[in-house]
Amino acid sequence: DGGITQSPKYLFRKEGQNVTLSCEQNLNHDAMYWYRQDPGQGLRLIYYSQIVNDFQKGDIAEGYSVSREKKESFPLTVTSAQKNPTAFYLCASSRTSGFSYEQYFGPGTRLTVT
Amino acid sequence: GQQVMQIPQYQHVQEGEDFTTYCNSSTTLSNIQWYKQRPGGHPVFLIQLVKSGEVKKQKRLTFQFGEAKKNSSLHITATQTTDVGTYFCAFSGTYKYIFGTGTRLKVLA
Numbered sequence: 001d002g003g004i005t006q007s008p009k010y011l012f013r014k015e016g017q018n019v020t021l022s023c024e025q026n027l028n029h030d031a032m033y034w035y036r037q038d039p040g041q042g043l044r045l046i047y048y049s050q051i052v053n054d055f056q057k058g059d060i061a062e063g064y065s066v067s068r069e070k071k072e073s074f075p076l077t078v079t080s081a082q083k084n085p086t087a088f089y090l091c092a093s094s095r096t097s098g099f100s101y102e103q104y105f106g107p108g109t110r111l112t113v114t
Numbered sequence: 115g116q117q118v119m120q121i122p123q124y125q126h127v128q129e130g131e132d133f134t135t136y137c138n139s140s141t142t143l144s145n146i147q148w149y150k151q152r153p154g155g156h157p158v159f160l161i162q163l164v165k166s167g168e169v170k171k172q173k174r175l176t177f178q179f180g181e182a183k184k185n186s187s188l189h190i191t192a193t194q195t196t197d198v199g200t201y202f203c204a205f206s207g208t209y210k211y212i213f214g215t216g217t218r219l220k221v222l223a
Binding site: 033035040041042043045048056058090092094101102103104105106107108 | 147149155156157158159162202204206210211212213214215216218
């Protein structure tokens, strides 16, 4: 069964702690993405990666970091520098970051920081 | 940078009524994609339009791409409670996708 997995589904953390969200895909996709979604809002791009060992900042990268050491994996770390980390985080992948390929989304992780 | 605006932001309809959401860009788009996100779920790809004036149908859903490739619409005929969710348009920018703000549809039984 091909797809994208994100874990955990719900995550609770204390303010000031870094937390890493997992994203794994077995679709053999080159490109992977992290989005943030706040209640009633659209999707905002945090980071994206077109190929292993390379990634670029999206529109709201401050306070986040990523790595892409393997094609299948694109973990996101929410650092203590992120001022409002509580949100729904979505990971996605596509065959390539270029023209005409649909994005496949994981089920998401709901992060609550208190 | 490139942006797409979606209207309306919210829409409540009685079951059986039609629904339309519009996506507008100030620049010409190479393509337009539509996604649906059920409440509490994740976005799921519905369709992609590429050609000027293109119209595609999926059962009760009709998707259009404007002649100038600057706007698109999604029309649902005779809504059902299963149509509830947020509908997003998106397009491929340079190395990334740009999503519209979404239209949240509520269907009243």
